[in-house]
Amino acid sequence: MFILLKKILKTSDNSHTIYVPNLNETYHSIYGAITESNHIFIKNGLLRKLDVNEISILEIGYGTGLNILLSYHESRGSNKNINYTAIEPFPLNLEILDKLNYLNFFEEKDLSKIFFNIHKSKFDVKYKLGDKFHLIKKKIKIENLNLSNKYDLVYFDLFAPRVQPNLWTVKIFKQIYDIMNFGSILVTYCSKGYVKRNLKECGFKIESCPGPPGKREITRAVK
Numbered sequence: 001m002f003i004l005l006k007k008i009l010k011t012s013d014n015s016h017t018i019y020v021p022n023l024n025e026t027y028h029s030i031y032g033a034i035t036e037s038n039h040i041f042i043k044n045g046l047l048r049k050l051d052v053n054e055i056s057i058l059e060i061g062y063g064t065g066l067n068i069l070l071s072y073h074e075s076r077g078s079n080k081n082i083n084y085t086a087i088e089p090f091p092l093n094l095e096i097l098d099k100l101n102y103l104n105f106f107e108e109k110d111l112s113k114i115f116f117n118i119h120k121s122k123f124d125v126k127y128k129l130g131d132k133f134h135l136i137k138k139k140i141k142i143e144n145l146n147l148s149n150k151y152d153l154v155y156f157d158l159f160a161p162r163v164q165p166n167l168w169t170v171k172i173f174k175q176i177y178d179i180m181n182f183g184s185i186l187v188t189y190c191s192k193g194y195v196k197r198n199l200k201e202c203g204f205k206i207e208s209c210p211g212p213p214g215k216r217e218i219t220r221a222v223k
Ligand SMILES: C[S@@+](CC[C@H](N)C(=O)[O-])C[C@H]1O[C@@H](n2cnc3c(N)ncnc32)[C@H](O)[C@@H]1O
Pocket: 001, 026, 027, 028, 037, 060, 061, 062, 063, 064, 065, 066, 067, 087, 088, 089, 090, 140, 141, 142, 143, 157, 158, 159, 160, 167
């Protein structure tokens, strides 16, 4: 997969996403980037893990860092400890990140520092983003991931199966299943039948949840 050029697009809720013309693919839904990320990863992911005080999150394909920012923002008022591992083989440069308008959607001015710290923090070094929020970024492809930690919540946010058919497979899902705790959740925007079947084959229990604008369903897979 090659990313040749990137353009910023405004989505239906006015938040930005990134469009990759040679893949004809966007980083988020054109019906609302922030709306989509909040719905899938926060509402149907993080907020389903209210029973525990310590949560280990793994994000596959952190791209703009929007899910890290939203997770940080959501967890800030709670007394939960969050350990967030985020992987991305193709980090965006600061020139494009600087133009994204996500900070306009929050009242808290200090989030601007948080957003840039997310991107400026070094790879493979545990970074304290907030009192109870630690981030470790890894510049690696999911195919080569070798982690010994166990996760409670996985944000599976790769490009669509049309673009990356080799990553929505039993082999990749099994690799992730093995590093998830019992009762943990994987959430993804994709609701294709064969993706759900592949998840099921690994041992996940599949739940289809209502999708954000422009999408009928999303998938939650429970270990
Ligand atoms: C749908 S976009 C990401 C959206 C991202 N979560 C965000 O909020 O901006 C998919 C991301 O997966 C990354 N990616 C592509 N190939 C990958 C791979 N083999 N392993 C992990 N991430 C990959 C892309 O670079 C891109 O950032």
